[in-house]
Amino acid sequence: MSGRRKTQLIKPRIREILSRELPEGLVELLPKHWVQIGDVLILPLRPELEPYKGRIAEVYAQVIGVKTVLRKGRISGEFRETNYEVLYGGDTVTVHVENRIKYKLDVARIMFSPANVKERVRMAKVAKPGELVVDMFAGIGHLSLPMAVHGGARVIAIEKSPYTFQFLVENIELNRVQDRMTAYNMDNRDFPGENIADRILMGYVVTTHEFIPKALQIAKDEAVIHYHNTVPERLMPAEPFETFRRIAREHGYEAEKLNELIIKRYAPGVWHVVVDVRVFKN
Ligand SMILES: C[S@@+](CC[C@H](N)C(=O)[O-])C[C@H]1O[C@@H](n2cnc3c(N)ncnc32)[C@H](O)[C@@H]1O
The missing domain is CATH 3.30.300.110 (Met-10+ protein-like domains)
Structure with missing residues (x-):
């Protein structure tokens, strides 16, 4: 269903x-x-x-x-x-099947937004076989399971909540991608990997900009970052890319906007958007 x-x-x-x-x-x-x-x-x-x-x-x-x-x-x-x-x-624990991916979750405690379906499907198509993806806000694998299952990408999935993490681990097994997807139960700011990712998922809202320096540390000298955030309508379309580019420049990276999509309305006058950004080390 x-x-x-x-x-x-x-x-x-x-x-x-x-x-x-x-x-x-x-x-x-x-x-x-x-x-x-x-x-x-x-x-x-x-x-x-x-x-x-x-x-x-x-x-x-x-x-x-x-x-x-x-x-x-x-x-x-x-x-x-x-x-x-x-x-x-x-x-309230169930297995939801979408785009041939099995997502096990506790619906009463874990977010699974029907409005994000397009993004989950899009992520299955953007990932390339063999590239290394780091999902900084993995949840139950909402966005990165499609990359491992359909895209053949290698994935490092980081999730801070111990409860959500249990489902992430189970979903990796349920979808038989243990050979290419590894989960870490930690705050992504404590993740030790540097200069490793071809692609980074930042599927978070409200304060995602605070995590840009960490994403740049994890990124290779050239990488693609799928940067989500919530933006007041009056600041669009300049934001959220302007803030991303400013922080990237402060950390020695140039940023190029590849694509921008609206995910959904977050609150009156506020939108959840995703920007695909290519970053290059200066
Ligand atoms: C809104 S869910 C999003 C799941 C998925 N990325 C998506 O967009 O559909 C965000 C997840 O990030 C986790 N999270 C929040 N802060 C984190 C942090 N600092 N490090 C790792 N995970 C974090 C939350 O526990 C939650 O499961």
Whole structure:
């Protein structure tokens, strides 16, 4: 199943069952879209439906065929953890298959954004066989598993959260790329490798610029960096590349913008973007 947001008519069976059980008018408020990650469903629910949320979740679970239903929360904190309310079931660990890659994760605690699907698919295509990729914010391997599995790249994946790291290690095995992908459970600022990477993934937001000096230390004299950050709309399109180039120059590197893409809206007036940058040591 795809984790993409599905905007669709409520399945007739859900409507049929719940129209017999809910008070007049409430059937119209039932969620028409949801996100499915493996066999876990994330359901947005209007406050008017609060008293019936358990039963509603049960019916969605049974008709759609999932084991657990969560109510949408917010992603926050250094480890980008989500807060969810369990509406039905309880087991939130699942295996989500996307682009022939198996991602095992705990949906209640680890971010897996349907809106990032294009970027995960794009990363499978940009990596080249044999090149060394360092993923500085690996998560469960969201962006670097596609590079190892489909691109044939060698990957060093660094993840700070011990909980997320367990899934990263399992995913490397599940996708049978142990021969070319190695995981480190540490803060990327403590990673000792220097001048080793052909390509670097910086899949983080808000404070990613603080990690540019470390990325340059890990990069070879010439490398490509996929630099993500969040940017207020009024500073686009100059940012975030301007800041990247300024910091790169301060560290003896020239930077060239190869490509820039919007990933998604992050907050009102703020966008999550990715810039592909080629860096050269001066
Ligand atoms: C938002 S997730 C992104 C996953 C993936 N890169 C993507 O873009 O889909 C960022 C991950 O970076 C990890 N992280 C945050 N700070 C870190 C650091 N200093 N060193 C290593 N990992 C870090 C978090 O625990 C989290 O799992």
